[in-house]
Amino acid sequence: xxxxxxxxxxxxxxxxxxxxxxxxxxxxxxxxxxxxxxxxxxxxxxxxxxxxxxxxxxxxxxxxxxxxxxxxxxxxxxxxxxxxxxxxxxxxxxxxxxxxxxxxxxxxxxxxxxxxxxxxxxxxxxxxxxxxxxxxxxxxxxxxxxxxxxxxxxxxxxxxxxxxxxxxxxxxxxxxxxxxxxxxxxxxxxxxxxxxxxxxxxxxxxxxxxxxxxxxxxxxxxxxxxxxxxxxxxxxxxxxxxxxxxxxxxxxxxxxxxxxxxxxxxxxxxxxxxxxxxxxxxxxxxxxxxxx
Amino acid sequence: xxxxxxxxxxxxxxxxxxxxxxxxxxxxxxxxxxxxxxxxxxxxxxxxxxxxxxxxxxxxxxxxxxxxxxxxxxxxxxxxxxxxxxxxxxxxxxxxxxxxxxxxxxxxxxxxxxxxxxxxxxxxxxxxxxxxxxxxxxxxxxxxxxxxxxxxxxxxxxxxxxxxxxxxxxxxxxxxxxxxxxxxxxxxxxxxxxxxxxxxxxxxxxxxxxxxxxxxxxxxxxxxxxxxxxxxxxxxxxxxxxxxxxxxxxxxxxxxxxxxxxxxxxxxxxxxxxxxxxxxxxxxxxxxxxxxxxxxxxxxxxxxxxxxxxxxxxxxxxxxxx
Numbered sequence: 116x117x118x119x120x121x122x123x124x125x126x127x128x129x130x131x132x133x134x135x136x137x138x139x140x141x142x143x144x145x146x147x148x149x150x151x152x153x154x155x156x157x158x159x160x161x162x163x164x165x166x167x168x169x170x171x172x173x174x175x176x177x178x179x180x181x182x183x184x185x186x187x188x189x190x191x192x193x194x195x196x197x198x199x200x201x202x203x204x205x206x207x208x209x210x211x212x213x214x215x216x217x218x219x220x221x222x223x224x225x226x227x228x229x230x231x232x233x234x235x236x237x238x239x240x241x242x243x244x245x246x247x248x249x250x251x252x253x254x255x256x257x258x259x260x261x262x263x264x265x266x267x268x269x270x271x272x273x274x275x276x277x278x279x280x281x282x283x284x285x286x287x288x289x290x291x292x293x294x295x296x297x298x299x300x301x302x303x304x305x306x307x308x309x310x311x312x313x314x315x316x317x318x319x320x321x322x323x324x325x326x327x328x329x330x331x332x333x334x335x336x337x338x339x340x341x342x343x344x345x346x347x348x349x350x351x352x353x354x355x356x357x358x359x360x361x362x363x364x365x366x367x368x369x370x371x372x373x374x375x376x377x378x379x380x381x382x383x384x385x386x387x388x389x390x391x392x393x394x395x396x397x398x399x400x401x402x403x404x405x406x407x
Numbered sequence: 408x409x410x411x412x413x414x415x416x417x418x419x420x421x422x423x424x425x426x427x428x429x430x431x432x433x434x435x436x437x438x439x440x441x442x443x444x445x446x447x448x449x450x451x452x453x454x455x456x457x458x459x460x461x462x463x464x465x466x467x468x469x470x471x472x473x474x475x476x477x478x479x480x481x482x483x484x485x486x487x488x489x490x491x492x493x494x495x496x497x498x499x500x501x502x503x504x505x506x507x508x509x510x511x512x513x514x515x516x517x518x519x520x521x522x523x524x525x526x527x528x529x530x531x532x533x534x535x536x537x538x539x540x541x542x543x544x545x546x547x548x549x550x551x552x553x554x555x556x557x558x559x560x561x562x563x564x565x566x567x568x569x570x571x572x573x574x575x576x577x578x579x580x581x582x583x584x585x586x587x588x589x590x591x592x593x594x595x596x597x598x599x600x601x602x603x604x605x606x607x608x609x610x611x612x613x614x615x616x617x618x619x620x621x622x623x624x625x626x627x628x629x630x631x632x633x634x635x636x637x638x639x640x641x642x643x644x645x646x647x648x649x650x651x652x653x654x655x656x657x658x659x660x661x662x663x664x665x666x667x668x669x670x671x672x673x674x675x676x677x678x679x680x681x682x683x684x685x686x687x688x689x690x691x692x693x694x695x696x697x698x699x700x701x702x703x704x705x706x707x708x709x710x711x712x713x714x715x716x717x718x719x720x721x722x723x724x725x726x727x728x729x
Contacts, residue, residue, distance in 0.1 A: 181700035185674060195637055195666045199646045236645055253440060253450045255659040258647055279647075280667050291704055317703040342645060353634040355673040359681050360697075 144269045144302040146229070149337075150213040150329035157325075161208050165286040168366035170382025171375075179289055179318035180381060184363050186287025189356035194344035200236035202281030203259040204296045207309050207327040210235040212337050217244075229264060229271070237340035242273050249276055256292050271300040283313065283323060288382075291317035305331035321384045374400050435475050437482045440659060444601025445576050447486055448653050452479050453502035457605040457653050459598060460487035461576025465514070467494045467534075468596045468605040468653075470506030479506055480513055490515050493575065495582060496538035496562060497607025497655065498593045499545045499622065508559035511536055516563070537571070538562040539584050541592030545622060583639075585609055585632035589616065589655075591623025593632065597639060604636055608655035612668055615698070615705045617712050618720035626676050626724040633669040637662060671701050679721045689722050 154162055170183060190196055201209045212234035218227040229242040240259040249261050260278035264271050275296040283290045294315035301308045307329040314322050350356070370377040376398035385391055435451040442448050442457075449456035452471025456479060459466040465487050471479050483491065491514030496504050514534030523530050543565045548554040554561075571582040578600030585593045589608040596605040608617055609632040618624040640650035640662040652660045678697040687695070698706060698714055706714035 176703075178700045178703050185700065190670075195642075195646070195662065198642070198644075199663065238645065251438065251440075253438060253448070253658045255648075255651070255661065256664065258645070258663075279663055293704070352638070353630065353669075353673070355670045355677075357670075357674050357677070359678060360695075 143266050143271075145217070146215045146271060146300050146302050146307060147217050148215060149332050149335035150215065150307050151332035151335055152211045152213070153328045153330060156328060157208075160284065165284045166369040166372070167286050168363075168380055169284070169286060169369045170288060171380055171386050173283060173288060173382045174319050174321040174323055174384035174387055175283075175288060175382050176318060176320050181360065182289045182318070183287035184360065184366060185357045187356035187358055189348070189350075192348045192356075193350060194346065197344040198236070198342035200238040200258050201233075202278055202290070203231075203238070203240050203262070203275060204278065204290065204294075204298075204311050204313055205281055205283070206233045206235075206238055206240075206259075207311065209233070211327075211329075212332075212335055213307075213329055214335075214337060232337065234337050234340060236342060237337075242271075260296070267299075269301070273298040273300065283318075289318055291315050293317050307331070321387075376400055435472075435478065437475070437478050439482060439486065442601070442603050442651050442653065442659060444598065444603065445578065446598055446601045446603040446653075448659055449479065449482055451475075453505060454497075454500070454608065454655050455605075455653050455657075457596070457598075457603070458483055458486055459576055459578075459580075459601070460489060462489075463576045464489040464492040466492060466575050466580075467510065469497055469503040469607070470494060470510045472502050473505035473509070476506035476509035480510060483510075491534045492517055493573075494534050494536045495594070495596050496536065496542050497595065497605065497609075498590045499538075499542045500590070500608065500619075501556075503607065503655070504542070504546070504556070504560060507536055507561075508557055510534070511563075512559065533559075533563075535564050536560075536562045537564045537566070537573075537582065539592040539594050540565040540567045541590070541623070545590075545592065583635065585635060586628055587623050587625040588628030588632040589624050590619045593628075595632065595636065602641075602650045603653065604640060604650060605653045606632075606636060606655060609633065610636065610652065610654040610660070610665060610668060611656045612654050612660055612664060613657040613705070614707070614712055615701075615714065615717035616672055618717070618724060620720055620723055624720070624724075625727075626672065626721045630669065630672055630676060633665060633672065636665050637669060640665070671705070675701065675718075676721060676725070679718070680725055683722070683725055689719060692722055693718050 170180065214232040215229060217229045220227050226244045228244055231240045238259055240262065242262040242264040244264050247263065249263065254277060256277045256279045258279050260275040262273050262275040264273045278292055278294060280292045281290045282288060290313060294313055297312040299310040308326055310324065310326045312322050312324045313319065367377060370380045376395065379386060379395055379398060437452055438450040440448040440450065445459045445461050447458045449458060452475040454469050454471060456471055457468040465483060470476065491510065494507060494511055511533040515531050516533060516535045518531040543562045546554065546556040546561050569584050573580045578598055581597040581599065582594050583597060585595060593607055593609055595607060595609060609629060611617060616629045618626055618629060636652060640652065642662045643649035646663050648661055650662060652665055654660055675698055679692055682692045682695060682697065693715060698718060702714055708714065
């Protein structure tokens with residue numbers, strides 16, 4: 116049986132070679148599909164919601180701290196705020212059943228854009244892949260911003276500007292409209308990791324980085340998310356709920372509840388790094404109100 | 408009178424300075440941004456300009472700085488060959504009215520019948536310039552006195568009520584007076600079919616509101632005007648788009664952007680009000696930094712309108728009401 120017919124093997128080899136040659140120079144891992152959120156990561160912040168006065172781990176400056184100190188959750192009752200979606204840099208964190216799909220130019224078979232749809236408030240976003248420039252300064256800002264993407268190896272890197280003012284944590288920590296956000300969308304088979312890097316010279320002293328994970332869910336059905344503003348609590352038209360400086364009585368609750376040094380809860384770049392754990396051990400935990 | 412005129416000229420120079428600093432007066436490049444419906448936004452001539460075009464001709468809201476009028480006209484001609492019929496001024500400052508004379512001359516008022524019969528053909532010369540009567544009062548002067556601006560730049564049609572309505576190019580247009588806000592002669596213009604509000608300097612999203620105390624401005628009027636924009640604008644789905652808002656300076660906005668700005672002005676007002684109630688002096692209020700959290704967004708230590716001047720204007724606005 117030495118006289119083996121090699122023709123099928125050669126044909127298969129040629130096919131394999133042709134197949135390999137057709138793979139793009141960079142191995143792009145298409146993130147298209149239905150993705151379900153996984154809330155094991157940062158669950159207390161994402162599901163029940165963050166504590167008032169918890170600024171730990173966020174590189175905020177003094178201006179951001181005062182914005183957050185002044186924030187009153189009653190703002191969310193105002194009709195003009197009820198239907199706001201999460202901005203694109205935060206949307207991954209919410210009740211985020213995610214769909215990603217792409218537009219293909221039929222003539223060139225090149226990807227023109229990726230789109231995302233997220234369940235809560237149903238924001239839809241476009242990530243342009245065709246190299247178009249970002250809009251001029253005088254163009255409108257949107258909740259999803261203007262995004263362009265490029266492949267870096269098998270990672271889709273997205274740059275977004277023209278965002279409306281948003282939030283980094285849902286307890287009043289702001290992200291300004293001047294921020295530029297970089298996202299890395301990375302697919303590992305049936306898992307999707309999105310790393311968001313917020314550069315906000317207005318309110319952050321360093322870039323703020325966090326990741327959010329999803330799993331493929333081919334059975335996922337995303338329901339519509341209509342929103343209609345209603346008056347549930349009567350506020351005088353034009354009133355803006357907020358706390359005057361030094362007058363927010365809730366800021367110390369987080370420190371007291373978790374027996375943390377109040378100063379640590381005030382956040383800042385230092386509180387992001389592991390070395391701060393050592394410093395924390397040496398900080399007195401006293402009644403937060405007294406430390407304020 | 409000399410003193411009054413000097414003050415007016417100084418004020419004029421100062422407010423022109425804002426536009427010059429922001430948008431390169433004289434050598435400015437005019438950018439056109441289609442907003443929606445019949446309305447375009449022109450950026451770079453001084454204050455933002457709105458242009459509405461259609462079968463009836465061209466209507467402008469504001470005219471930019473005088474030195475940019477030729478460029479504005481050239482830009483308008485790129486949008487429409489129709490006759491310029493109306494100019495509406497949102498307020499008196501020269502970065503919004505400076506082009507009035509030249510641009511009005513390039514247009515014609517719709518006139519005929521008894522009007523032309525009584526006045527003659529000159530009734531149709533130049534586009535009509537509409538503004539609140541306080542704009543007229545501040546641009547002109549009593550007989551025998553020197554006016555701060557040339558007669559050709561003055562409004563030809565003034566009003567003194569809360570709202571003046573007109574219909575042009577297939578849509579209703581509301582000219583809504585906002586008393587004692589940026590000045591005492593502010594109007595915002597609402598194009599009802601295009602669904603676009605032109606706010607003038609009531610709303611300047613890149614800077615703290617400019618409160619021209621000398622010309623009747625007041626922080627309470629600014630807040631009332633911003634709330635009026637929020638009241639009449641209707642966002643599309645998920646608080647975005649719908650009614651668009653062209654600010655006096657800066658980028659195109661919608662209601663959500665106005666809400667952010669209104670919140671800021673209201674919060675700063677409340678803080679200063681609280682400090683006033685506690686008997687703090689202006690110096691103490693400034694030292695307390697009531698705008699600290701908004702300074703990176705809206706503040707400035709140099710230039711025409713500084714944070715310090717804004718805090719002082721808020722303080723004086725509120726102190727007057729005590």
